[in-house]
Amino acid sequence: MSRLIVRSQVWSTMSRDVVVTSRTAPARPGAPTVWSLDGVHAEPRTVAAWMQRHRAEIADALHRSGALLIRGFPRVTAAEKYESVIAAAFPQLRDYVGGTSPRTRLHGRIMTATETPPAWSIPLHQEMAYTSNGPHRVAFLCLxxxxxxGLSLLGDMAAALESIPRDCRDEFERRGLRLRRSLPSRxxxxSKAGIQKTWQEVFDTDDSRQVDxxxxxRGWHATWLDDDWLQLTQERMPAVRRHPVTDRLVWHNQAHFFAPACMIEWAARDGRTQDEKELxxxxxxxxxxxxNVLFGDGAPVPPEQAVAIARSLATLEVGVRLEKGDLLLIDNILTAHGRSSFEGPRRILVALADEPGWTVA
Incomplete structure (x- = not known):
């Protein structure tokens, strides 16, 4: 990895100073820009002031490389402290209604990162790419x-677009995609094989009338099945999107994630033999x-196509190890993220945010 050391810069804030000790350029597509800081003594309010002052630089780094890793804030130790810090950089924090990953909301808009078991890896994906209401930014804090x-995985989705066979890409662009979800009650x-998330969690309510x-x-089709299950077909989405600032075209969907054949291959790759059997x-x-993932006309995506895409995206994974106090900021259109399986008490917080005025075509 090429390393660029810059003259230390000091910004006086409300208590201890924050000092930038180095900046590292990405070594390959998908890797983050890295800023190493001396912020070990910085209180959360100091960190928040620093983040607010450098919002433009943060945005520029995200648009250049798709992800920014800021190392050095170990005193940001709780959800309420993290909310004040991340809101200084991304003021328009948002909810996770309609999301697929199991999470716990801790404080305000701050949640746990995915609560899928440690034995599960998480394939590369853009957060909520299956809905028109997906976030523009994803921000992780390592506690x-x-x-x-437990590596954080990153992948360049412009590169993904080039790696997918042209005939497959053309078909996906022409037909569009819909996510169909089967959501059990608590x-x-x-009895649900695969990712277990209830409709109560997805909609943040126990009231089926609110779900309807x-x-x-949101333009979703909700059908109530036996045993209080909900089958939810979400809106038609494009498979390829254009970034509103950089104008780059990117692969932007989760056909490789929710197709049953991909769920089975994912379990096999992780060595989750019981999950594979149940699926x-x-x-x-x-x-x-x-x-399942459907084309816009309601026909299922062929299993062989979905699996080929999943395998292609897996070749783009770039692993990043997060340490205590690290912030990983991601442009959710340019860069996909995931996670390797892990051991030990890994604890990561996440916030989602929108950028005012952005329209993602």
Missing amino acids: TPATRG SSMV DISRR REALATRPESLD
Whole structure:
């Protein structure tokens, strides 16, 4: 990795100073720009003031490389402190209604990162790429690094666009995509193969009437099945999108993530033999209980296409180890993120944010 050492810069804030000790350029597409700081004594209010003052530089780094890793804020140790810090850089924090990953909301707009078990890896993906309401920024704070594994994975989605066969890309662009989700209730969640998230979690309510109302307003089709399951078909989305600032075209969908064949291959790759068995059984006997990705006209994406895309994206993974006090900021259009499996008490907080005035075509 090439390393560029710059003259230390000091910004006086409300208590201890924050000193930039080095800046490192990305070594390859998908890798983050890295700023190393001496912020070990900086209180959260000092960090927030520094972040606010350098919002333009942060945005510029994100638009150049898609991700920015800022090392050096170990005194930002709780959700409420993190909210004040990240809101200084990204004032328009937002909720996760409609999201697929299991999370816990801790304070305001701050949540845990995915609560999928440590034995699971997380494939590269752009947050909520299956909905028109996806965030523009994703921001992670590391409170406790994993003992082993647990790398944050990043991938350049402009490069992904070039790696996917042209005929496949053309078909996806022409037909568009829809995510169809099968969401159990709390009482029936144990019978769901794959990612287990209830409709109550997805919609942040126990009231099915509110679910119907939210679905209507967002253009989703909600069907209530037996045993209080919800089958939710979300809006038609483009497979390729254009960044509103950089004008770069990027691959922007999750066909590789939710197709049953990809879920099965994902479990096999992780060595989750019981999950793989349950997914295969569900696909054979209860396919309606599994999530799936459809073309815009309602036809399922062929399994071989989805698996080929998943394998292509896996070759783009760049691993980054987060240490205590590290902030990983991601442009959610340019860069996909994921996670390797891990051991130990890894604890990561996440915030999602929008940029005022952005329209992603």
